[in-house]
Each structure stands twice: as structure tokens, then as C-alpha cells.
Amino acid sequence: MLDEEEEEIPVPINNDLERRIADTFEVFDHAGNKTVDSREIATIVRALGCCPTEAEVQEILMAVEMPEAPGSVHLSNFLPHICEIITEHKYQPASPAQLLEAFQILDSDGRGYLTKEHISTLMTQDGEPFTQDELDEMLEIAIDPHTQTVPYEYYINQLMYEPEGEKYIYTLADRVYEENPPPPPLPPARSLSQFLQSLSVPNFKEEEN
Template sequence: MDQEEEIIVVPINNELERRIADAFEIFDHAGNKTVDVREVGTIIRALGCCPNEAEVQEMLVAMEDPATPGNVHLIKFLPYVAQIITEHKYQPASPENLLDAFHALDPEGKGYLTREQITMLMTQDGEPFTQDELDEMLEIAIDPHTQTVPYEYYINQLMYEPKTEDDIYVLADEIEAAKLPPPPPPRHFSETLQLMQNLI
């Protein structure tokens, strides 16, 4: 007799968890509430988080299913990712921080970087971009007439959407704000008796 896979029900408690589960399910090709570990970084970035590869590897250590190496189950993924979003981990840089970074790379204050500068910075320093990632960035960033990156314009292109409930971090803040405060800790009978004696 074949053993049937046990189906684990994963409760969805709020809209943040629904958004996380929906993103996860896109990559759950077998429909068994698991994804390949290689998809985890893509899912988390699709939600609007910006971890680097070392941070994704740390997440995998916490989430990977030891019973089925190479897979992550929604039962571990959902609470872990909900927590990192609630704590605002891996939140994208603000426009101000991006502008400061570009100013540091442009000490002469020209207001732009060349294609060569950007290519070198994105492929050699820090965590290097792949060629596909670089091409995708340059498609938006490069001014086709000057072949430079006018960085204030580029930042405006990145930040054209105002923060709304579509922003996963805004959604997490709204859910946290709507939570009731925790009840006071229970009193021991002796404490209650002492309070009553003090009132008499």
C-alpha cells in the first residue's frame, strides 16, 4: 500500500501572511507547500525585501526542511518571513540613502556616473551583479543620449510609487498597530488577597 503524503494545513492569520503565502505558492510547482531552496531568494525579493546572498543563505539555514534537504516548507517559511518583514529587516534603501551613496561615488558633483563606472561598481565591488541583473539596471538607469547614469533621475524612476498598503512593510506596520495589547500577567491568589486587604 502506498503511503499518502501527509498534508500540513498552514493557517493564514492576516493579509501579510496571505501575501507571503501567495508569493510562495507561485513557486510551489508540485502543489505540496514546498519550494526548492534556490527559489527562496527570488520569493523574498518579489515581496519587496532586499537581502544579499549571504543573508539568504542564513535564512535557508533557519528554514530548510531537514527531512527533505533542498526544500523549504511553507510552515517554516511563512512565520519566518512574516517576522523579518515585521521587524523591517532587508527593507529597501530610502531615496535619501541612495542619493548619499551616489554622491559618494561622484566626488566632483557632476550629477552622473558613466556606464563604465556603474559597470565596474556593480560587477566588481561588494556583492556583484550578474550580467542579467546589470543589463536590467542599465536599461532603466542609462540615458540613451549621453550614455551616462544621471542618478537623481534614476532614483526618481525607482521611487515613483508612493508607499501604500501595497508596500509589504507598510502592511506589516498596519497589522502590528491593529493588534490588541497583551493582557496583564495573571496574579497569584496571594497577590489578589493582599490587594483586597489593602482596600479594606
């Protein structure tokens, strides 16, 4: 962590989206110096309502971790990067309809459920695998204790929580973006030779005799 005696880096808050992100970050700022342990970043990002994979969390860390203080992340680095991610709707959680479609693809027989063995294999061997603890936590909610299967429509209903209005951070980001759109990008820089060439080209045609 940063030395508490070092000069504090100012972090201006310009809109409601930045305030939401800063407030969530500060919950984990135990020293009160706008700095958190890098191991807290995944928890902070997910607490905001984003759903990055572990690989994507590592990409975030590479962008925001302080080179002069490895293992630490300052709000001045975290805030603009996460604002950009949310404004671009990256790491947005799947909707209930998307989850249902995914389960229906796995349920090729159309039975309305998956077996415990099937879901366990999928979660631990395909894509980004669950740890045993993560699998156990999932199955505790997903498994019907009477049939020992996963009736996925019921599971999705148990699992999904859709915040209303601007409690959903991507809705808040859309409103902030509409109110304060970014300035248009600057035109690409021209080389000196290109500039001189533009001066040498006449901007009118000579009249024909």
C-alpha cells in the first residue's frame, strides 16, 4: 500500500456514475487513502454489477495496478478505466432469456432439467472451470433435493436479480453518457510533409483558354 505520509492524489468526481463507482471502491478502502489491495478488485467490479471472467479481471488489474506500488490500486487509476468499461457495456450480466437459451441448448432432449452429473461436468471441465467450492455453492441453490436434478427455469428464477432503474449501473451509465457525451475525436495528426503537400495543391482550377 502507499505510504500514508505521501501526498494524496486528488480524484475529482464529475457525475453520478463516477460517484457510484467511487462509493463502492471506498467500501474496501480500509486505510482511507483511496487505495485498495489488488486482490479486492474482482469483488469491487462484481459488486458494481459487472460480470467479468477471471481472465478479464486480470486484464483490469494490468490496466489499473500501480507500477510504483505493486499489489495496490488507487482510485485515480481505477475510476476512469471502470467508467469506460461500464459505459461501453462490457462485462454486462446475461439476461434471463440468454441464460434460458443456453440451458436449452445443453438440454438437447428438451426435458426441462439437467442432471447433477451433467452440470457438474460442464462447470468443472468446460470454458472457465468452477472450483469445487464454487460448484458446491451453485448446486446448493440449483439442485432439486427430491430429484437431484437442475430444473433450470426454476434455478434461473432463483438466481436472477434485476435491479430496477438506475440501481442497474449500465442504465445509470447510459443516462450519464446521454447527458454528457464525450467530445468528438480529434482528427489524426498530419505529418509535416502532408501539411506542405496540402499547401502546394491549388484550391481552384485554372480557366481553360
